[in-house]
Amino acid sequence: GENVEQHPSTLSVQEGDSAVIKCTYSDSASNYFPWYKQELGKRPQLIIDIRSNVGEKKDQRIAVTLNKTAKHFSLHITETQPEDSAVYFCAATKGGSYIPTFGRGTSLIVHP
Amino acid sequence: DGGITQSPKYLFRKEGQNVTLSCEQNLNHDAMYWYRQDPGQGLRLIYYSQIVNDFQKGDIAEGYSVSREKKESFPLTVTSAQKNPTAFYLCASQTQGAGDTQYFGPGTRLTVL
Numbered sequence: 001g002e003n004v005e006q007h008p009s010t011l012s013v014q015e016g017d018s019a020v021i022k023c024t025y026s027d028s029a030s031n032y033f034p035w036y037k038q039e040l041g042k043r044p045q046l047i048i049d050i051r052s053n054v055g056e057k058k059d060q061r062i063a064v065t066l067n068k069t070a071k072h073f074s075l076h077i078t079e080t081q082p083e084d085s086a087v088y089f090c091a092a093t094k095g096g097s098y099i100p101t102f103g104r105g106t107s108l109i110v111h112p
Numbered sequence: 113d114g115g116i117t118q119s120p121k122y123l124f125r126k127e128g129q130n131v132t133l134s135c136e137q138n139l140n141h142d143a144m145y146w147y148r149q150d151p152g153q154g155l156r157l158i159y160y161s162q163i164v165n166d167f168q169k170g171d172i173a174e175g176y177s178v179s180r181e182k183k184e185s186f187p188l189t190v191t192s193a194q195k196n197p198t199a200f201y202l203c204a205s206q207t208q209g210a211g212d213t214q215y216f217g218p219g220t221r222l223t224v225l
Contacts, residue, residue, distance in 0.1 A: 006154075098206070
């Protein structure tokens with residue numbers, strides 16, 4: 001089955017810095033890659049996603065890049081703010097499947 | 113995601129008891145899921161259902177049971193056979209299309225006393 005590795009497990013940055021979280025996947029048939037943000041005690045919420053026919057997608061301060069050849073995708077957050085502090089999860093879903101495989105999460109801490 | 117509700121928010125269970133967690137959605141989604149979340153372990157799939165009256169085991173189904181009698185509802189029962197049930201439980205739903213986004217409920221935190 002699919003395996004998703006996510007790094008780092010913890011990321012500490014100063015306000016205004018950029019943050020990058022990386023995920024690798026094992027199944028080349030995966031074609032949908034969402035990113036979720038989960039604040040403490042809350043539900044995961046989709047912040048951005050990308051499909052395998054696209055290499056990059058941006059939404060204001062957030063961007064996701066996908067390298068299908070290397071089977072990895074990354075979340076980029078620019079100009080970080082304290083409210084960006086949360087756990088971020090990546091996921092990969094194989095074409096034809098209804099079941100995403102999640103990474104273990106990255107705890108992002110943004111220091112004011 | 114505001115169309116998915118879970119209850120209760122907090123639940124306490126004595127050892128040997130079965131408890132049922134509720135999940136309801138009004139998004140008209142066909143597929144529903146239950147995940148267990150423990151610190152540092154991400155989201156682990158317990159059960160999922162793609163259609164009414166049908167469901168499949170996920171990666172950690174032992175000690176859990178589900179039913180899907182209505183499209184809107186997918187309750188999870190944590191049985192006494194689950195030896196370490198203390199965790200945060202998340203329900204999710206998505207449209208029938210493969211590779212579509214999952215939307216999560218607010219979660220239930222279960223604690224065994």
